Amino acid sequence: MPEIHVVRKDNRHLYQQYFDPYFRLRHDIYVKQRKWMALDRPDGREIDQFDTEDAVYLFCLDDGQLIGAMRALPTLLPTLMSDIVPYLNIRGPIRRGDVYELSRIFVIPERRGEHAGPRVEMLLLTAIMEYGISIGLTGFTIVLESWWLPRFERCGWKAHPLGLPQMIDGMSVLAVLVDCNDTTWKSLCRQIGLIRPTLTWRGLAGVNRLALPDISTLLPASVQPAR
Ligand code: COA
Secondary structure (H helix, E strand, O other): OOEEEEEOOOOHHHHHHHHHHHHHHHHHHHHHHOOOHHHOOOOOOOOOOOOOOOOEEEEEEEOOEEEEEEEEEEOOOOOHHHHOOHHHOOOOOOOOOOEEEEEEEEEOHHHOOOOOOOOHHHHHHHHHHHHHHHOOOOEEEEEEEOOHHHHHHHHOOOEEEOOOOEEEOOEEEEEEEEEOOHHHHHHHHHHHOOOOOOEEOOOOOOOOOOOOOOOOOOOOHHHOOOO
């Protein structure tokens, strides 16, 4: 099963070899494939002003290969929502210590969809919930295309719209606040059959982490007793 690693400024040196492939993958996926041309850079790496040392990355690694990732930014610092599209939130951008902004979730094309194990994208959605509750977050803001909403609904992510969708570069985009809590995490774990936490915290022994609820007895959704 792929591993999801937490990468932040305190342990970034342990993952240095992954950053060049990571930024190149972002360029391939967002610029070449999705045609988000505003992100184009001549060096073939998609890096923006939010890739600072305060960004937290989840790297999904399989046999040493980066197959997916996600980025989380503290909302007390500049974010996409605060600096690029503040008008998507009718009450103004959220700036709270217990809320991070998520962006740049991707899975490499050959690992998308259903495979032998849980979908990599579901693993990432589960892992970021685990990260959030481990460090005491209560929510995630996201600027997203509206096609995510039914996907979130299906997997149990509770997304509260912060404003109306707007057309941006031909895409219907809105801002949401997603609840980060034990209930959502446990439900995701059950859906993908996880009975233990999934995150790897290499080099992060110094980080204060809250206790996670016990999931060792969770039955997969398919074998839940009928009500
Ligand atoms: N527009 C509309 N719907 C999309 C979509 C897009 N750009 N990308 C995915 N979907 C929806 C579709 O319903 C799709 O079903 P389909 O195959 O019948 O069209 C479904 O999601 C499954 O997507 P798929 O890509 O096959 O697999 P996945 O669920 O494993 O991965 C992502 C989903 C988003 C992680 C993956 O598509 C990806 O990495 N995309 C590129 C990066 C990206 O756009 N990230 C989001 C913005 S940060």
